[in-house]
Amino acid sequence: MKLLRADHLGFCFGVRDALTLAQTEAQRTPVTVLGDLVHNQTVLADLRERGIRLERELSAVTTDTVMITAHGTSERRLAEVRARGHHIIEATCPLVRHAHESLATLVKQGCHPVVIGQKGHVEVVGLTGDFDGCDVVLSEADIDALPARPCFGVVSQTTQPVARVRALVDYLRRRFPQSEVRFRDTVCQPTKQRQSAAESLARRCDVVVVIGGAQSNNTRELVATCQRHCRRVHHVQLAADLRRDWFHPDDTVGVTAGTSTPDSVIAGVELTLQRFAEAWESPRVPVSTLPQPEFAVA
Ligand code: SF4
Known part of the structure; x- marks a missing residue:
């Protein structure tokens, strides 16, 4: 089994900067992120573990500091947040x-x-x-x-x-x-790059694995793009979602990922695919015993 990786995939600078800002501010003061900072449950779980609160409703926010996500918000919404006396940190992507x-x-x-x-x-x-x-x-x-x-x-x-x-x-x-x-x-340019890299990848592959959150719009769009050029496309959120019976020993398998997918998750998927390939070469190694990478936001 041969593995290929899209020329452009994974975190864009907007998501990377927003995560860095949230983590830096959270070391200084309690922070609530208003809405999902990124549409990726793995990343959100990691943020919660770091003490960062995530709320969809402004009325549920109890911290002084509120962070607006990379997705941005309207001036009206910003005025509402200010009217409640919150200090605003904006991670809105430029x-x-x-x-x-x-x-x-x-x-x-x-x-x-x-x-x-x-x-x-x-x-x-x-x-x-x-x-x-x-x-x-x-x-x-x-x-x-x-x-x-x-x-x-x-x-x-x-x-x-x-x-x-x-x-x-x-x-x-x-x-x-x-x-x-x-x-x-x-x-945005990162979306254009990931879309065109996904298209070129899908044309060269028997199977494409697209990594990203179920709610991530750009990940779903990558899936749709790949499906136009490749019949076997699988959307996974984590390495654990991969199934060995999706692949054959002679397949060329492509990997791409949405802009909210962390490097560590992409590496985990690639490692598992690599293990699948090795297990075919040495069939006595049971895939179920292979190590699963641990998640950490880069
Ligand atoms: S606009 Fe583009 S670069 Fe900015 S956060 Fe969204 S996907 Fe990333």
Whole structure:
């Protein structure tokens, strides 16, 4: 069995910086992170072990200091947090901030705001939170349901596949030929790199293993991209999720991972796959006895 790794995979700088900030601040003062810092249960469990609190509801926060995640939030939400007397630490990724600023500029120019993204996703909730009536679309059917406007100002969730975003912008232009459509490409560079590396990997492999949290949007998008180019794709959260019967001795197996997957989890999956390959070469080694790597956030 041959193992290949995507050229770009795993933690992006936005997630890495947010985790470092949370860990540094938590050594200084009790901190509550508002919402999931990343969509990865392993990372969140590690943060809890370090004494960092995680709350979805502002009313449940009991610490003075509140941290906003890399996904960002709206100015209205920030004002709410301040009004409750909390000190705010913002780990908002600069590329999410860029998406906020791009949408604000389009609205100032008189365009009706539209976000291409997943309704209810925390980043999209933050992006739309300051613009009443902002539309969120993710399909041609969503666009069909929009009323006509003189001008649409369009940005996208940072983790959407850029090909889908461009196709939907083209469709919006065709659907409303009388309207002006101003589009700012706010898909982030790490997402673009991971998407294109996953595509190139999937084309070369018999099986692809995609590592990432079940709730991670960019991981699910990597799975969908790989499935377009490879018939056998498995989404796992940890090395322990791997099953030996997914693989054959002659397979070329590719590994990629979402932006919220820690290096240690990727290393654990690769180690287990390596052990599977070795066990085929020396069939007397039972895979169940092989060591499982331990998790630690890098
Ligand atoms: S996925 Fe992109 S926008 Fe989101 S935190 Fe990472 S670099 Fe920033």
